[in-house]
Amino acid sequence: MKKTNIKKLLAITGFILTSSLIHNAAVAQQKNDPKFNKMIQDSFRAEGIAGLDRIDQDATQKFCSDTQFANSKKGEAMRVKIQKINMDTIKQPSDGNYIGDWKAGERIAQSGRGATWTDKADAAVGGGCYNCHAIDPKEISHGNIGPSLSGYGKLRGYSQEIITYTWNRINNSKAYNACSNMPRFGHFKLLNEKQMQDVMALLLDPESPVNK
Amino acid sequence: MQRKLTLGLATGLVVTLLTMTSSVFAQKSATDDIAKYREMIADGNPSELYEAAGEDLWKKPAGPKNATLEKCDLGLGAGVVKGAAAQLPRYFKDTNKVQDLESRLMTCMQVLQGRDPQEMIDAVFQKGPKKDMEAIVAYVVTLSKGDKIKVSTAHPKEKEMYDLGKRAFFFQGGPMDFSCASCHAENGKRIRLQDLPNITEQKGAAMGWGYWPAYRVSSGQFWTMQQRLNDCYRQQRFPFPIYGSDVTIALSMYMAKTANGGTVETPGLKR
């Protein structure tokens, strides 16, 4: 009785493994579609500060728009490549300072404004951090698209390694995760250096409410 | 042996419950209270005011041809409004293209009333000719309330629109790399305290497609689906999607088809 059960189990496992291998092998990159491209080109117009250049995809956006391939085993080589492209563009702070003012950082984290076609070109862009992350535990109005950052510094420590990693992550999250949902704040100049230093302080100043 | 196991499990469960942070409870009670508030105000949906105005406009002669919209074919025959919105977007033989409710209404306004569609396209939302459109949309969708969402991709152009819409859903662009999928492709996600439906699955697609057009309390305005899509793209930091453009119809096709079987709850009431 036991022997036939084991045989059945092996057969089923074998079937599942082979079918998943076949599935993975079948995933190829999405083909370029002229009809689709034309639809995108013809469907938008420039408005305010939002120009048509915004629908010209860079390599990262092109790759990550093809989620099936981007998440597949075959896509791994490309993921590594995309991460490197993004990592190479990151600049460390020009004044050598990584940590700014956490109070200003909290204001930046709270603001989701800027960069839309109804915004003026000189309007300050917010980080929109609370849209996706828990940060100061007192703020219950936060999203869950990204991981919680409560206790960020307390949990990780304040070493230079952590500081550099965090700076890089805010500048360009895709340096570490090719298709991260997080905007590339430094890369697209959404936040300037001072703003990023202030957000850094929110996470890595031991006096910040995040670390209390 | 078994008693020790059950005791261990029970202690573990109690410890886990106790260590759940207070903020989790705060969120849950906040979202529950919001749901309660919505239930309370569901009865006084100001969409009804738009619907009443829309019914008048449907029956009022307008445009250079001084005609009403009563002969408009929304897919179920000339003048048949009941149940039509639940089956849009769909392919129309006379225009040889797939149309959503608003682009089809523009066709009827043009053909029956002699009105210039470009005026409607160029008008700002909530102003001028768009005010008429918003009222008429409220009227038409109310007459599909309670029906099942039922769009077809049997016609090759319908299938093509669906495929283009699916691809557009995942198209990343703008300085924040956002696509529709950035927010609407996973279960259990929310921005701040606003739950996000997963539009890639039937249940989530029906939450989105079935509840818009809606009266949006925060703006005090009735928003059609085109306006909802327009504002999505604005938040995605994209350029401006042209009113009734192919990308808006393709996305509508993708969402509606994915929502098939769900219930039409429009006109909705949103925060």
Place this chain on the structure above:
Amino acid sequence: MADPMRVRAAENGGTVDVKILMKHDMESGQRKDAAGKTIPQWFISTINVKANGKDVFNGQFGPAVSKDPFLNFKYKGAKGDKITVTWIDNKADKRTDEATVS
């Protein structure tokens, strides 16, 4: 006359449940437009509801009531009662609508 209201009234066990949806911007007079100018006050000041000619509800709205107000109240009445709703706003504009209790 201003935009029409939606008036519904249903009787159950001797009590009539009246629901009224009004179309009105209800501008508080505290908001500023994009240019920084204060948007002038414009709101419903009084509302009166009669059933068969007799007052069943009198209200004084003001800037605290928000846009497109929804009013819901109950009174002792019967099926067939004729409900008349009238509001007057601070610009002396008014609107009257009627309904029959079902």
